[in-house]
Amino acid sequence: MNRMYGNKLHILIFLLPALLLFCGILIAPIGASFYYSLFEWNGMSADKTFVGLANYKEVFTSIDIGFMKALRNSLLLALLSVFLQLPLALLLALTLGKKVKGERVFLSVYFMPVLISTVVIGQLWLKIYNPEYGILNVFLRAIGLEKWTRIWLGTKETALGAVFVPTLWQYVGYHMLLLYAGVKSVPGELREAAMLDGATDGQVNRFIVLPYIKPIIRISVIFAVTGSLKSFDMIYVLTNGGPLRSTQVPSTLMIEMLFLRNRYGMGSTIAVLLIVLCFLFALIISALFKQED
Amino acid sequence: MNNNSKAARIAIYAGLILWLLINLFPVYWMFTFSLKNNAEIFGQNVVGLPQHWLWSNYTSALKTGKMGIYFLNSVIVAFSTILITLVAAVMATYALSRLIWKRRKAMNKFFMLGLTIPIHASIVPVYVTLSRMHMLNTYWALIIPYAAFSLSMAILVCTGFMNEIPFDLDEAACIDGCSVWGIFLRIIVPLMRPAVATVGIYTFLQCWNELMFANIFISKTALKTLPVGVQALSGQYTTEWGPIGAALVLATFPTLLVYVFLSKRIQESFIAGAIKG
Incomplete structure (x- = not known):
């Protein structure tokens, strides 16, 4: 054998x-991506010009390319995810975790948007945000808040927020599901013992459940941050980085460099930076969680 | 005290139901406006059920909008990807968790790197290679990258299931004279059915919804998959919303239909993919 x-x-x-x-x-x-990032190359011609790390220098300094702005936008999305989306997901998970009626129904509906293609959700929200006929502005007009109506996706100040809302709508259910699985795995004896000692629901959550599901919270935070860094689909559908780059993120910028400007070296540079950033943030977040223990 | 806790319960349910409605409303709205004409969508009847059920929106989406073609392409790509992923993953898992060799743990960790590598890593090199091999605008241009990016997750799930198959079975089969291939095909593969379902569902959703590769590697209309097709169609129907709604419904209902019947299994596959990784 x-x-x-x-x-x-x-x-x-x-x-x-x-x-x-x-x-x-x-x-x-x-x-290969790293190799290409060392060249100036239009993707078609046979000759590439070796430029060393010049692309990296340019990407961090050139305002014309605007990588720093794109990075800032995606980090802003990451912050919103961690501090709005995750708490909401946690709240739902904790609530569903303590035996409410219709638990399965709530759970299944909350998770449903995760399964729908981001393109479909984006197209749907394009309609919701439509300045004239979209239900958001129609609703605001109907309740007399005419002055609150906006061209949500076409205004610099509101575009990034307007892109974030459908993302939140789509992924709260995903984080909720992971956290819910964690909440459900807390041994019943731990809860009961705390309850016998007179702990309130809030105290049980804070001192028993949260520490117990910390590894899952860590995973959720990593997914939320790396997911924001990599975000592409929703922004591509809703704004493609505009207006005036106010929703530009590294992925949309990479595609622009590759297929609009034919700068394959620069596109590869952004790809390499994204890979490095994703690994880096995953490590940093893990380290932060370890330090807390 | 009693009153208080009753009020708290009501508040909790009110919150849960509110979030439920927020989740359902856009989907409900999508279904209803897919059956309306512009006059209803744009004012007469924004949120109600359609007054005249306009099924012709679906005919326009399928024929003029070519949703039928996109749909078929998505099915072909998704199922081919699932097949390749499963074959490669079950074989690799067998080598990684059954066969005996020194560096198998390190090799397993190596495969798990794939859970963190973003698809951006591949986009330029794979695009350049595909274009040199004249393989852009083929199904393979999507199937091979999709299978590669589904692999880590598939191996992860398969390892969990394969470790539950008792090793005694392998030994008994060996004593009965089975070869490695005999054990693999007659004992292991038939017992991996639950893993096949989990991996299949997860991979299906990834392929069905993927946009970036599909957008770049395919430009021929006849080969576009649903996400890219929906984008193209919405550019075509900028002023008529009904057919766009119909296209969105067509792209979504297979997933939702499967979800209605397999919600627990689908949720489990997502939990397995995230937490064990």
Whole structure:
């Protein structure tokens, strides 16, 4: 048995399809992206000009490219996610976790938007935000708040917020589900013991449940932050970075560099920075949570 | 005291129901305006049920808007991806959790890197390679990258399920004279059915909803998948909302239909994917 299961050739054959896919599409391209980022290249011609780290210098300093602005926007989205979306998700998870009637129905409906394509949700919210006929402005006019109506996606000041709301709407359910699974895994004896000692619901949540689900909160925070850094679909559909770049994020900027300006080196530079930032933030958040223990 | 807790309960349910309505309303609105004409959508009847059920919106979306083609493309891409992902993942998991070799733990960790690598990493190199191999505007241009990016999650889920299969079964089969392939195909694969469902659902949703790759690697209308198709269609019908609504419903109802029947399993697959990773 051991000899049969230790056969090197079998091991290789079983691993091969996965290894090819994984290395070919995920691992090798990381190296290739870094390599391209060292060149000025229009993607078509055979000759690329080696420029060293010039793209990196340009991306951080050039106002014309506006990477820092894009990064700031995505970090702002990350902050909104962590401090608005996650608390809401946590509140829902804690409430559903203590046996309310219709728990399954609430849970299933809250999670539903996660399954709908972001393009569909974006298209739907385009209609909701439509300045003339969208239900948001129609509603505001109907209740006499005419002066609150805005061109929500077309105004610099409101666009980023208007992009965030559908994102929140779509992903609260996702974080809620993860946190709910955590709340449900708290051993009943822990709760009961605390209740016997006279703890209120709030105290049980604060001193028993929250510490218990901390690893899941960490995962949620990491997903919320890296998800914001990578955000693309919703913004592409709603504003494509505009107006005046007020909703530009690194991903939309990357696509602009690649396919509008034909700057493949610069596009790759942004891709590399995104990979690094995602890993970096995941590490930082993990470290922050560890430090707290 | 009693009054207080009763008031608190009412407040809790009011909050829960309010959020329920906020979740349902946009979807309800989408379904209703997919069956209305502009006059109703734009004023006469903004939020009510349609007065005249305008099924012709669906015909326009399917024919003029080409939603039928996009739908079929999405189905082809999604199911091919699921098949490739499953074959590669179940085979790799067998090597990683059954076969005996020194660096299998390290190799497992290596595959788990894929849970953190964003798809941005691949976009330029894969695009350049596909274009050199004249493979842009083919189904493979989407199927292969989708399968690669679904792999880590699939291996993660498969490992969980495979570890629950008792090793005695392998040994018994070995004593009965089964080869490695015999054990794999006759013992392991049939017992992996629950993993197949979980991985299948998760991968399906990823493919069905993916926009960035689909947008860049495919420009031929005949090969577009739903997310890109919906984008194209909404550009085509800028002033008529009904057909856009119909397209949105067409792109969404398969997922929601599956969700109605498999809500628990779908939720579990998302929990498994996030928490074990």
